[in-house]
Amino acid sequence: MQIPSLWRARIHSTIATLLAIVLVGIFLFKQHSIQTQLLGEQQEIALDTAYRAIVETTRRDIEARFRFQIMRPEVLELVAIAGDATEQELPVLRGKLYRLLEPVYREMEEIGLLQFQFHLPDDRVLLRFHHPQRSGDPLFSLRPSIRIVHTEQRPVYGLETGSTTSGFRYIFPLQRNNKHLGSVELSMPFSYLQTQMNRLLGRGEFALVFDRQRVLATVDSINRVYYSESTIHPGFLVENRILTAEHQLFSQSDVVFRLQQQLRENTKVQRLMPHHKAFVISAKEADQHYMISFLPVQGLSGESIAYVIRFKPSNAPAHLFNTLLSNLAVATALILLLGVLYFYNLRQRLQLQEDICRRQVTESELSLYANIFEGSGEAIMVTDHKNCITAINPAFSHLTGYTEKEVIGSNPSLLASGHTPAETYQAMWQALGEHDFWQGELWDRRKDGSLYPKWVTISAMRSQGEISHYIASFTNISDRKAAEDKIERLAHHDPLTGLLNRYSLELRLEQSILSAQREQLLAAVVFIDLDRFKTINDSLGHQVGDKLLIEVAKRLKQRTRDSDIVSRQGGDEFVVVLTGLRSTNDIPHVINAMSVALSQAYKIDQYSLSCTPSMGVAIFPTDGMDMETLLKNADTAMYHAKEKGRNNVQYFTAAMTQTAIERLAIEQDLRHAIQNDEFELYYQPQVCAHSQQILGVEALIRWHHPQQGLVPPLRFIPVAEESGLIETIGAWVLEEACRQLSDWRDEGICNIHIAVNLSSHQLRSASIVTQVAECMQRYAIKAGELELEITESVAMDNPEHCISQLMALRNLGVSLAIDDFGTGYSSLAYLKRLPIDILKLDRSFVHDIETDPNDAAISEATISMAHALGLKVVAEGVETQGQAYFLASIHDCDLLQGYLFGKPEPANIIVEQLKKHLHSH
């Protein structure tokens, strides 16, 4: 993620500012601590210098007094005498010496001298000026300095603890003529030094603390009462104020007392003091800052034994601290100011950088757009606000044929063809005015004059609210439109014949109904099915079938008007809608014309084919007010036409609907008929044409309907076939016929065959061969005893399958007969391939055989053809002796079947006939 420049500048400048403040802060603190340290060192040096100076000047002063005021011959004389004098003689000598030096003592007392005493070499005190009554007590144990002077015979001076008071002692040996006579001790209290140092250093207070260890080493246990623990540090002692007050004439203020207590808590003080080093600290008490200097001082032996501590009121540390604060404040303010300046500078630089980057991106985008414009497969044209062309791309030239030079500055109307409706341009300008955008189809003309459709997208560009340019991009959509037309054709037309398809028929029919309704006209829906088309298709191939359908479509189009609807529903079904009819009288004429046209022979390849139509007609508004009803009723009528025989036209009637309802009822009743044992087989004899001996019987089914009584097979067999129930019924017939034959055999009626009708459904069934085989086995039916009849149309329906099924049946020893021969379209070549034994000549030929020369000729040709193929012929429907004679004698027919020889009868009746017949032959 990229952080915007403003934020980046903020972050950078904040970090830089903080860093600068911290660095400057560290620098200032460092400076402050150096200054504080310098201040301390100044104090330290000042105290040290002052101390040394005072000690030194005092020493010089005392030494001068010693040399000139004490080392007088009369003094030395008295001391020399005292050295050898007895105890009794000493007071006299002591008095003389006292009187002699009293003026000197008084003088010295004025400058602060505390002690002035004379010691003899044997450790006795000769004279004490401040306690003249006390003398003669040994002091060696108390003052090591006296012993040093006596033994080493040299002057000794320095700070020394003592029994009563600690002080600066100056001890000089008293010598005369190289003889050591004793020593004289002059002591100055610390208060004297304090006064002197204050004179040099200015206002301040002092404390004197002694190293506990040193005191304990030099002061015996009796005299330790003069010391108590310092409030500053536990390792240091101070002289007991009350006991020493007499001598130490300096006092400390309460503030200093509290400061000392404060020092007990100061870690620096606690840490450094045991090391006897000089140092300075600052502290604050009662709103006053103090510089407290610690100066270690040496004893007589040269080692540090105490600290002189000076408390000096000073505002220097506070001043330094305030300076630090103000410096910090000023520096921070300056840095912040610099930070702000840095921020603005940085922001400007970042913005500049971003601007550069953005410009670079814009430039590369511009070059990209330029490339897109140049390389686009879509033609692009830019016009200005006056709609004059300002730019075009190569695709534009490629599509229109115009070069840049030819169109720049021109109006795009130079592309117009005049084929685009004016309303389209109006809509375009309106949309551009209102929405700045328009898309649509325009027809233009190229430079070479050729016309083409294009899909155009135009966008209006605005600058400050006013249209500045129009950008139009367009593509040639000729191919797309052709494809759309093709799709449209495929969606609405039958690809084979080019007629409308089922979907389009429904759309158009609905429109026709509406307009017929509006104009109070009639419309006729004609359902057309080609008779035997399936046979032609199966036997001669699909290509022949397709060509036949194309020819049919052509003939239908020729016989109808353009306003009529001609469609193919699929297979061999066509629907024609005759529209704009004024009277029903107009309909038969057109329909007959169509029927005649379709019935004409078709020349397809090497074949001359006959394919008649079955037509059903339903009329709007009498036979239906809507599309579905009209189509259904025309279909019903067509179905009836088929039933009536081929090449037939049927007009829908209400009765047809009734028939359809009845068929439904029959189907429902048939489902129960087998369980309820409502079927029965009747048998009709087949006799030898010459001897008239019964050779067999044909089993014909009868239905004893519980309500309707005996129902003939032609009423229910087609329904059973349509519904598939025929398989169950057929199986029952086969079983029953074989059982009956077996019964008759048992009754002694032998050598007759039984013919059973087989429906197309049964023949198609995969189990028919097994079914027949099992039945024959069950009832011990011998070869030739069972004959199966299939109609001519069944045999022609899927011939290849039919042949293989028939072969298998024939192998079982079953005789096979073609029923109703002559009614269907049978190819003789094909008949030859069928494994059949018998042809049954349809009774329609037999009926008029005596009177109609055509029928006679057909019958004769059929019989001779059958004989030529090695088939026997059974003539059906023989009712008269004439017919029998004609068939038997003239045409040499083999078997005859008809009412003349016996109607179909139940088994119990026919059995009598069979028996009688058997006996008579």
Ligand SMILES: Nc1nc2c(ncn2[C@@H]2O[C@@H]3COP(=O)(O)O[C@H]4[C@@H](O)[C@H](n5cnc6c(=O)[nH]c(N)nc65)O[C@@H]4COP(=O)(O)O[C@H]3[C@H]2O)c(=O)[nH]1
């Ligand atoms: N006018 C006239 N008619 C005669 C004469 N001699 C016989 N007939 C009738 O002709 C039909 C002969 O049967 P089909 O052609 O196989 O025609 C049969 C057959 O196609 C079918 N059918 C009958 N029983 C069965 C069956 O069990 N299974 C199958 N699938 N179809 C059957 O029903 C058709 C009609 O059967 P039926 O009504 O029994 O009609 C029978 C019979 O009664 C005659 O001299 N004059």
